[in-house]
Amino acid sequence: MRNFVSRMAGELPPSGIRKFFDLLLTMDNVISLGVGEPDFDTPWNISQAAISSIEKGMTMYTSNRGLAELRELLSADLDQRYHTKYCPETEMVITTGVSEGLDIAIRAVVDPGDEVLVVDPCFVSYQAEVLMAGGRPKTLPCSAQDGFKVTPDVLMESITPKSKVLLLNFPTNPTGGVMGKDDLQAIADIIIDHDLLVISDEVYAELTYDGHHVSTAAIDGLWERTITLNGFSKAYAMTGWRLGYLCAPKEITNAALKIHQYVMMSAPTASQFAGIEALKNGEDAKNEMIAEYRIRRNLFVKGLNDVGLPCHLPKGAFYAFPSVEGTGLSDEEFAERLLREQHVAVVPGSAFGKNGRGHVRTCYAVDRAKLSEAVRRIGVFVESLHS
Amino acid sequence: MDEKDTVILRELQKNGRIAAGDIAVMLEVDENEVENRIAALQAGGILRRCTAVIDYGAAGVDEVAVILSLKITPERGLGYDGIAAQIARFPQVESILLLTGTYDLQVIIRGQSMAEVSRFVAEQIASIEGVRETMTQIVMRTYKEQGVEMLRPGSRDRQLITF
Numbered sequence: 001m002r003n004f005v006s007r008m009a010g011e012l013p014p015s016g017i018r019k020f021f022d023l024l025l026t027m028d029n030v031i032s033l034g035v036g037e038p039d040f041d042t043p044w045n046i047s048q049a050a051i052s053s054i055e056k057g058m059t060m061y062t063s064n065r066g067l068a069e070l071r072e073l074l075s076a077d078l079d080q081r082y083h084t085k086y087c088p089e090t091e092m093v094i095t096t097g098v099s100e101g102l103d104i105a106i107r108a109v110v111d112p113g114d115e116v117l118v119v120d121p122c123f124v125s126y127q128a129e130v131l132m133a134g135g136r137p138k139t140l141p142c143s144a145q146d147g148f149k150v151t152p153d154v155l156m157e158s159i160t161p162k163s164k165v166l167l168l169n170f171p172t173n174p175t176g177g178v179m180g181k182d183d184l185q186a187i188a189d190i191i192i193d194h195d196l197l198v199i200s201d202e203v204y205a206e207l208t209y210d211g212h213h214v215s216t217a218a219i220d221g222l223w224e225r226t227i228t229l230n231g232f233s234k235a236y237a238m239t240g241w242r243l244g245y246l247c248a249p250k251e252i253t254n255a256a257l258k259i260h261q262y263v264m265m266s267a268p269t270a271s272q273f274a275g276i277e278a279l280k281n282g283e284d285a286k287n288e289m290i291a292e293y294r295i296r297r298n299l300f301v302k303g304l305n306d307v308g309l310p311c312h313l314p315k316g317a318f319y320a321f322p323s324v325e326g327t328g329l330s331d332e333e334f335a336e337r338l339l340r341e342q343h344v345a346v347v348p349g350s351a352f353g354k355n356g357r358g359h360v361r362t363c364y365a366v367d368r369a370k371l372s373e374a375v376r377r378i379g380v381f382v383e384s385l386h387s
Numbered sequence: 388m389d390e391k392d393t394v395i396l397r398e399l400q401k402n403g404r405i406a407a408g409d410i411a412v413m414l415e416v417d418e419n420e421v422e423n424r425i426a427a428l429q430a431g432g433i434l435r436r437c438t439a440v441i442d443y444g445a446a447g448v449d450e451v452a453v454i455l456s457l458k459i460t461p462e463r464g465l466g467y468d469g470i471a472a473q474i475a476r477f478p479q480v481e482s483i484l485l486l487t488g489t490y491d492l493q494v495i496i497r498g499q500s501m502a503e504v505s506r507f508v509a510e511q512i513a514s515i516e517g518v519r520e521t522m523t524q525i526v527m528r529t530y531k532e533q534g535v536e537m538l539r540p541g542s543r544d545r546q547l548i549t550f
Contacts, residue, residue: 299412299413302412
């Protein structure tokens with residue numbers, strides 16, 4: 001029998017954290033800092049809105065673009081929060097999570113051979129998504145010294161004549177780095193001069209701890225060349241609801257919408273009703289969760305530094321990205337041995353790109369007692385390496 | 388009271404054993420400041436006590452709780468306060484609330500047995516001058532106490548690895 005697997009799927013690199021699966025399944029009492037999701041329940045009023053919608057029989061497809069009320073609320077929310085204006089009728093699509101938004105955004109604009117500049121380290125899906133669309137990912141190295149930001153110099157050095165798209169994600173998974181207004185303005189002219197399109201994944205926008213999030217599309221000259229992606233997963237603890245949205249100028253939105261309607265039809269209806277409730281009455285619960293993440297960040301990062309893993313203070317998202325270079329182990333060895341010896345799961349930084357080497361990604365969206373125990377175990381492990 | 392005091396109180400309410408050093412890290416201030424603020428909150432009568440939420444049922448300890456609703460004739464010059472203060476002195480009384488509606492006071496009482504609680508209500512509370520009527524309801528099960536949901540496990544299982 002011939003091999004039915006497509007060349008693209010066959011050549012797609014597996015996730016760098018895949019090999020931990022088997023090991024994890026054999027272990028008990030593991031504290032996982034590897035999961036990139038809130039540990040909170042979705043606030044109950046939001047869940048209840050979805051339950052009510054099902055009870056009322058609202059279980060059919062919605063419009064391909066998503067419920068009009070949800071888009072209108074989102075449009076007002078984005079304007080008020082980030083000063084970006086999108087028309088709910090023509091410039092927005094509700095997606096099945098930001099993951100789908102990313103997929104249709106890339107497929108809407110990338111032709112085979114087009115180069116997509118991807119920040120390194122970055123979320124593991126980005127390069128794979130570009131490859132699946134036939135594009136060519138090109139990494140844009142970021143470093144701890146620069147706060148894991150994209151600097152004008154590095155951007156200039158990375159651009160080639162084939163570069164078409166710059167994929168940004170601030171606050172960043174896995175580093176927690178953020179780009180402020182000045183940082184974005186510093187690269188805006190380069191983006192415009194080289195006629196690039198920006199895909200800006202801002203799913204962690206509301207998890208910005210110092211100052212306010214600045215949306216890429218709010219920078220002068222960038223709105224017309226930006227696809228903004230956002231969603232409900234992180235800020236409202238709604239990962240399992242799979243609810244996101246894509247905003248862009250009309251012609252790009254229409255292209256993305258065509259792909260969306262062929263592959264997804266519409267986002268889950270009950271999730272969209274949950275999203276409406278989140279926007280109407282979810283602000284307080286969201287702010288409480290964000291305040292709690294900030295507290296955990298402070299405790300956890302201090303804990304990591306105290307046990308000998310140098311860690312910059314992440315300004316956004318819910319990840320800390322400590323350096324493990326001082327232990328003498330590679331990030332992969334560190335993660336594997338920490339899991340085997342102390343039952344704490346972290347993700348090797350190299351899973352997120354070459355520049356993630358020597359770091360591990362740790363998610364502090366874990367309850368405080370577990371977080372404190374994880375720090376204790378990491379301390380015991382680091383100590384054992386020195387003795 | 389400012390925003391930092393509010394955070395301190397909230398943290399102590401969630402975990403009375405939390406270290407001042409940990410609160411200091413959370414608030415990005417030094418430990419002395421947290422200790423001084425806690426002392427001031429205590430001195431001002433704002434922070435009364437840091438207590439624990441206990442599920443005695445889980446510990447296998449039999450305990451009885453009743454909700455006692457009382458109709459009261461207010462005292463001249465004191466209103467409901469004098470009688471409430473008398474009831475408050477009994478150690479068996481866990482809480483007293485003044486309510487609108489059919490009954491005036493709602494009192495939660497805990498004891499080792501129904502006989503003990505019944506005797507206490509009949510002999511000590513019902514006999515107070517000004518108490519006109521009582522209604523006693525037995526607490527069959529506690530589902531939520533001081534913000535803690537008793538039926539829920541401390542944490543949920545979730546997948547160990549995702550992106």
